[in-house]
Amino acid sequence: MSVSREELIHAATTFGTPLYVYHAESIADQYQKLANAFSTLNARFFYAAKALTNISILRHVRSIGCSIDCSSVNEVKLAIHAGFTPGQILYTSNSVSFAEIQEVVSLGVSVTIDSLSNLEKFAAAYGGSYPVGVRIRPNIMAGGNTKISTGHAGSKFGIPIEQVGSLQELVEVHKLNLQTLHIHTGSEISEASVFAKGVQLLLELADLFPTVSIIDLGGGFKVPYRPDEKETDLDAIAEEVRKAFAFFREKTGRQLQVWFEPGKYLVAQAGYLLASVTVVKPTDTICFVGVNSGLNHLIRPMFYEAYHHISNLTHPKGEPYPYQITGNICETDDFALARMLPEVREGDLLAFHNAGAYGFEMASSYNARVRPAEVLYTNGQPQLIRRRETLDDLLAQQIIV
Secondary structure, eight states, X not given: OOOOHHHHHHHHHHHOSSEEEEEHHHHHHHHHHHHHHTTTSOEEEEEEGGGOOOHHHHHHXXXXXXEEXXXXXXXXXXXXXXXXXXXXXXXXXXXXXXXXXXXXXXXTOEEEEOOHHHHHHHHHHHTTSSOEEEEEEOOOOOSSSGGGBXXXXXXXXXXXXXXXXXXXXXXXXXXXXXXXXXXOOBSOBOOHHHHHHHHHHHHHHXXXXXXXXXXXXXXXXXXXXXXXXXXXXXXXXXXXXXXXXXXXXXXXXXXXEEEXXXXXXXXXXXXXXXXXXXXXXXXXXXXXXXXXXXXXXXXXXXXXXXXXXXXXXXXXXXXXXXXXXXXXXXXXXXXXXXXXXXXXXXXXXXXXXXXXXXXXXXXXXXXXXXXXXXXXXXXXXXXXXXXXXXXXXXXXXXXXX
């Protein structure tokens, strides 16, 4: 399911542009795909909140039965504010102070640590009294753009696989209750073989740590941004995990649970950024289309060279022409180059698809341009879930001296 063209136009007319629009049923559909694919496994899913943290989105994610993965203590607090219980919350640390880990522990949530340094501090503070997970850097290259590939040998994330001996010694000396082994190799993973390689590595490590009961394979399920792309084959991944877990159970007698941390997979396709065409500027080589948004609202095309499908909502049957879609920021902020679109006129309404993940979440007030409003469609009804910022918001935290 998705928001219709008419609903998007209605939202833009009602709430103005630029505007983020999300579709609640689409998020639920994506979650159900995961639940169905892994139904034969003891699996849990933790929504990676970093993709989109609007409280109404978090509440909806909770309502469909999904747990939540947090990357900061404030994301943990937002999750609690949205109604998640500590048992539904996973916190994965990354280059944080140990004080933040202590604050998270005080909230009673599951904790995953990604460095020997912080694990040593954790061991000194808690010993085996509090269960803990560790993130391993598997030295696997996967996940599309290098900026979103996180499991390779040059990545900052996780404890390098070559340091497992030191990890084992630390666990044994302090009698740590090591509950979870975790990896996350990146985003946009289309091959089931990447997950198979990851689960095999973690199961080999689980042999060394008898208290481990959870294998966390992170996220990274591919979202089809381009019209000719396909989603990750979830059934193929589920089968690889099932076979590996069955072999491990036969060999060791241990029954494991598998965790996944889908973020983009749940919310990307549910979201749209709507922008109005302000300027059409033909030149000898290309026709520029300027809109009342920019990289301050959707940075992915400039930051990741990411592709977002674009629709001309108000002139869908116009003659197609190639356009360079640009923003209104005092930077080069192209959304698309030489993109074929139905004839674009000043005043037309464009929709940037698959904008639910890392769209608003990475937005800023660069050039003192305010962040857009957000709207959630539920059962065909649009609800404002964040008002548009104002100049007062830009001034609110400043201290005039």
